[in-house]
Amino acid sequence: MKSKKNRNDFVLILVLLAVILIGFLIVRLQRQKDAFTVDVSVDGTTVATYRLDEEIDTWIDGYQGGQNHLVIQDGCARIEEADCPDKLCVKQGTVSESGESLVCLPNRVVVAVK
Known part of the structure; x- marks a missing residue:
């Protein structure tokens, strides 16, 4: 039993x-x-939306003339270059999953995967 x-x-x-x-x-x-999308916002306003499965190489005009170089490649987004002093946004690496984001505080740029 x-x-x-x-x-x-x-x-x-x-x-x-x-x-x-x-x-x-x-x-x-x-x-x-x-396919996820990447929303790019500057100072709280969405300025662009890209698909994560696209190949994108563009510059983002940030707050007060700051610039960030956004690259979307192989299903991942990253900030390649930035003219901010600390470059923490560049050091954050890549994002590819919903809810992940890249943030550049001096330029007030947010790249969020949706």
């Missing part, structure tokens, strides 16, 4: 793990199918 109960528990756990794995795969495939 106890052996049968343990086997049933084991089967139940396997079924639950299979359902979780299938759900995870469905969500992951759906996210890959949908």
Whole structure:
């Protein structure tokens, strides 16, 4: 009796793990199918929107004449160059997932993946 109960528990756990794995795969495939967009805003105002699956190489005119060089390539966005003093926006690296962003405070530039 106890052996049968343990086997049933084991089967139940396997079924639950299979359902979780299938759900995870469905969500992951759906996210890959949908192309994310990159919203570029300066001082709180959206100035451009790009698709993350495009190849973009552009300069962003920031607050009070500051400039940031935005590159979108291979599904990732990064700030290649900036004329701000600390260059923290350049050091942030790349973003590619929804909710991630690059921020340049001196130039008031935000690059957000949606």
